[in-house]
Amino acid sequence: MGRMGLLACVIVSVSTACTEPDLDHEGGPDEPAEIVVSAVEGARLCAGTQTWVDDELRRVRAETGLLPVARLPVTLGAGAVEERCTVPDDPETVVGCTLGEGGATAVISTPEALSHELVHALRRHQELRTRTMFEEGFAEAIDGSDAYPRYVELEPGELPEARWPEALVQQSKAEFRSVQSYRVAVHFVDHLRRVHGAEAVAAFMRGGIDGTAAEAETRFERHFGTSLEAEAQAWRASGAQGFGRGDPCAGGVVAIESGVTVELVVRVDCDDPETMGLEGAAEAAWIRRCVSLGAGRRAVQMGMGAGPGLGAVRWEAVPQTCAEGSSELDAAPKVVEAGDAGTLEFAACTWAVTFESTADGPQELSLTLGPG
Numbered sequence: 001m002g003r004m005g006l007l008a009c010v011i012v013s014v015s016t017a018c019t020e021p022d023l024d025h026e027g028g029p030d031e032p033a034e035i036v037v038s039a040v041e042g043a044r045l046c047a048g049t050q051t052w053v054d055d056e057l058r059r060v061r062a063e064t065g066l067l068p069v070a071r072l073p074v075t076l077g078a079g080a081v082e083e084r085c086t087v088p089d090d091p092e093t094v095v096g097c098t099l100g101e102g103g104a105t106a107v108i109s110t111p112e113a114l115s116h117e118l119v120h121a122l123r124r125h126q127e128l129r130t131r132t133m134f135e136e137g138f139a140e141a142i143d144g145s146d147a148y149p150r151y152v153e154l155e156p157g158e159l160p161e162a163r164w165p166e167a168l169v170q171q172s173k174a175e176f177r178s179v180q181s182y183r184v185a186v187h188f189v190d191h192l193r194r195v196h197g198a199e200a201v202a203a204f205m206r207g208g209i210d211g212t213a214a215e216a217e218t219r220f221e222r223h224f225g226t227s228l229e230a231e232a233q234a235w236r237a238s239g240a241q242g243f244g245r246g247d248p249c250a251g252g253v254v255a256i257e258s259g260v261t262v263e264l265v266v267r268v269d270c271d272d273p274e275t276m277g278l279e280g281a282a283e284a285a286w287i288r289r290c291v292s293l294g295a296g297r298r299a300v301q302m303g304m305g306a307g308p309g310l311g312a313v314r315w316e317a318v319p320q321t322c323a324e325g326s327s328e329l330d331a332a333p334k335v336v337e338a339g340d341a342g343t344l345e346f347a348a349c350t351w352a353v354t355f356e357s358t359a360d361g362p363q364e365l366s367l368t369l370g371p372g
């Protein structure tokens with residue numbers, strides 16, 4: 001690990017691996033190492049992310065009821081994921097991974113997948129293991145924050161039998177791996193949390209090691225007092241559901257009227273407490289703003305301080321905020337690269353607008369929106 005990596009360490013409890021004197025130590029100098037979060041080589045965590053990481057570690061430990069017993073290293077950065085998370089199928093969608101187990105467990109992740117991977121890692125660290133459906137559903141149900149919100153809509157009554165929890169619990173990791181299966185798993189675990197309480201679900205997850213689906217089903221029935229099949233049937237009968245965690249617009253929403261030109265300006269500065277993400281090694285630092293827009297076509301022009309190719313603005317409609325009857329295309333995510341100008345068709349929604357910089361050092365990004 002280079003000097004940049006050392007400086008980027010975030011200490012939660014005490015580590016002997018990060019010895020920079022100005023770091024935030026919570027425990028005494030002789031306590032064992034716990035979770036040590038560092039940026040990928042050549043990058044550093046921005047100030048907002050440092051605070052966010054501390055919050056997420058606390059939250060994940062509380063919600064899983066698990067503490068690491070030995071040092072658990074976490075490396076953050078898209079570059080590290082690309083290099084070290086090797087999944088044979090669909091490498092495009094991999095945002096993080098947990099490697100090894102027991103005292104050798106390590107997490108490699110983008111910030112957006114950190115909380116999900118931490119759930120896996122704390123479990124692997126203690127060599128806890130159940131069926132993939134529960135592992136992934138539990139990790140997904142704990143994931144999601146204002147910085148990296150999650151929202152998954154599902155109509156369980158319309159699922160084919162092959163995607164029912166009774167079927168998914170039989171599946172190996174390789175068989176399970178599909179977007180739809182993750183959705184089912186998170187909704188089913190969320191249902192269990194609502195019916196039986198989050199602590200009861202966490203206790204079930206800590207409560208044993210299931211080598212087979214039959215073992216998991218037996219333990220499920222003993223723990224929850226109802227069979228997996230009966231619980232899954234109750235869940236399907238409960239109607240359409242939206243599972244969501246985190247509010248991308250917790251910082252407020254600015255209404256932009258039709259007919260006016262607006263310029264949004266942000267300064268993405270890794271040392272600023274509002275700036276999230278990472279700086280250096282082509283990682284992205286970012287700031288988010290939320291605006292509500294009427295439907296229509298608007299000219300969009302982006303300016304930046306550092307030069308072309310070193311920034312982008314991502315537009316994402318906040319779930320459940322678009323006007324009734326909005327076109328799916330107009331509500332779809334949009335990206336404007338630094339230096340781009342053009343016109344975009346917007347649905348009437350609240351939009352989370354993320355200003356991203358890949359420059360080394362602070363950069364001012366501006367976005368001019370023509371009259372709608």
Ligand SMILES: [Zn+2]
Binds near residue numbers: 116120135136139
């Ligand atoms: Zn996972």
